[in-house]
Amino acid sequence: MYDFPTQGPPGMASDIKQLMREERRDSQEDSQEPTFEGTEKRIEIDFVWSGEKADLGARAISRSMWDKILALCECTIVSHKALKRLDAYILSESSLFVCADKIIIKTCGTTLLLQGLRTLLDHAVNELGLELEWLFYSRKSFLFPEFQRGVHGSLEDEVSVLREVCKDFGCSTGNAYVLGPLNGDHWIMWNADFKEVDSNYRYDHNLDIMMYDLPDDVRSKFFSSSASGTVADGMSEESGICDIYPGAVVDAINFTPCGYSCNASLDDGESFFTIHVTPEESCSYASFETNVRCSSEILVETIRRAVAVFKPGRFSLTHVADNGIIKELRGKDNLGILPYEHGVFDTDYKVKATSTYRWELDYQASVSSYVSRRSLSPSKTVSTIASPRTVSSEY
């Protein structure tokens, strides 16, 4: 999982790289020790689907095909749960979710997510006959951009690959967006619409919380000298992860000497949350993502609980949602709170900034950055050296 090229990332000098140069220098000075990039790269792809049970859609992609695609991304499957409407995979780096009409792949570290994209689309479209509808690539600004490899070394190269691949599969109108300050916490999106469809009322959304600077008492819960289902389940229990959403069935793994991942399925067989924890002090990070459809009150409470588990020094919250979800969260009285709205976390966190982008037809995306009101003074009770992780052969 660790790979530290001695040279900087490939690709041309660039505006955004230039603007980030100062930021990088700072991060390099702070981190003389090895670091792990918890920040995930994420691809979400929607396919046209008949809605008929017999039509497997993207779930027809075989395990061996996924192994091949993920090998290109330089990660592997370590756990698989087949749910009613969803295949949920834990990867050596993050997670993969496959529904009939949707694929979500998240990979962290220095994986090469975009390296598997063409093979995936080629198989889905040309071999399985699936029809592409929408492709969305996103990621937060990296903690350690200088350690990223291949096209992930620069936004320019990422966008170049996305533009080329999307064009080859029929969409020449994709575009890139940077939400937030170029030289600070920001979120990158690539959006490509392969078909003009009315996606207003699918009630489709995705909420992602990216948490940094976890305190010692939280980090220490995700260290263990052995990796097994029992150890991982203990971590889910003791950390409070099991209590984030009532009735969630948590499939968890842990890494040695530290690290944790889980996919949790909710009772409808298509809702999930997924958590990935990088507990090393020098690069502590935890992410929580969910697609659960619920009221504004329950969603805000879910966010509060997820944040309460990890007590981050700062976090970013992204929300990509169709108009149906926005209306549902607003409620009949139009008073429901959207996840990114100022003030949701006022007691413990202060919102630093909010960016929103609304597309013409159906979706909006937002990212908010928060910082903890508590003064952070870590008490150094946990080993601070980030060392290579291994997953037990049990998985």
Add this chain to the structure above:
Amino acid sequence: MYDFPTQGPPGMASDIKQLMREERRDSQEDSQEPTFEGTEKRIEIDFVWSGEKADLGARAISRSMWDKILALCECTIVSHKALKRLDAYILSESSLFVCADKIIIKTCGTTLLLQGLRTLLDHAVNELGLELEWLFYSRKSFLFPEFQRGVHGSLEDEVSVLREVCKDFGCSTGNAYVLGPLNGDHWIMWNADFKEVDSNYRYDHNLDIMMYDLPDDVRSKFFSSSASGTVADGMSEESGICDIYPGAVVDAINFTPCGYSCNASLDDGESFFTIHVTPEESCSYASFETNVRCSSEILVETIRRAVAVFKPGRFSLTHVADNGIIKELRGKDNLGILPYEHGVFDTDYKVKATSTYRWELDYQASVSSYVSRRSLSPSKTVSTIASPRTVSSEY
């Protein structure tokens, strides 16, 4: 006003330049004839001010000093009106407004706005003893970025100068933002806070409409073989500009063979609107900016009227406002419409996208892009050749 370097703009290859390459190629193919870049670069600077009448603040900057600063930007003053709380200047390229506590400079074409910044700040701070509070630089994506000169040839170079100058005057935390798609209609902002002040309830805002693809019957109103106050006043009258805001006193100039600028003062002596028109078919553009404080209904009606004067094929609307303005526009019932909200122009225009950025404390900025619902089929009744403009010596 025209300057067409045979080589591309200076500066390093860059992400955003790379991402725009395709767009540029398109625009170059479309425009073999000379073009004028109507899109303004804009600087807004707030100073600490005592509020006392005897304290001139930034209005103490002399005419000869402005001549010197504007010469660095490569433009000149062609008209000046001293109002109660505001000096309003029409420039050879756009406008300059000076209040005790605020300066707004807009320059279009291939002017070098940032080239005058250091001299301006040096004079204001070190010679007049003014205290900087906030500096904001913004511009829409250029129609013809390949013709921009100096640092305006790349976002990277613009940001580099802004970062350096702001740092030298005490602010190292400035940041750049791109609102909208990197390879499409977007708006660039640089924001630097020199002081942490509560600017929530100054009722300060700025609304800017940048209109493209004006129809022939609109463009033809801004052509004339002679330039004079009488001709310009006729243009203000016949185009409907005089009727945009009741009671506005319009100070207008025109250029030969075409082009028009005005500053209009409203009755409180500090509110204004300003309009700049580039009527050539190959690059038609008009901008309308106002700082008028009014109800949501009146503001939306003002926008409607400004858009109705120019009937653009597409336009972008930006709004930078403090929380006081937002609350005032929302009204007591919280139902007031903000200028950028979807649906304001539903009859004639379709909103393509909206980007919003909310800062932690006090301000929010937004940009929305609209396209006309009418099918555009220009009937070629007006000369399409853009030729050098001159301002009559009368001004």
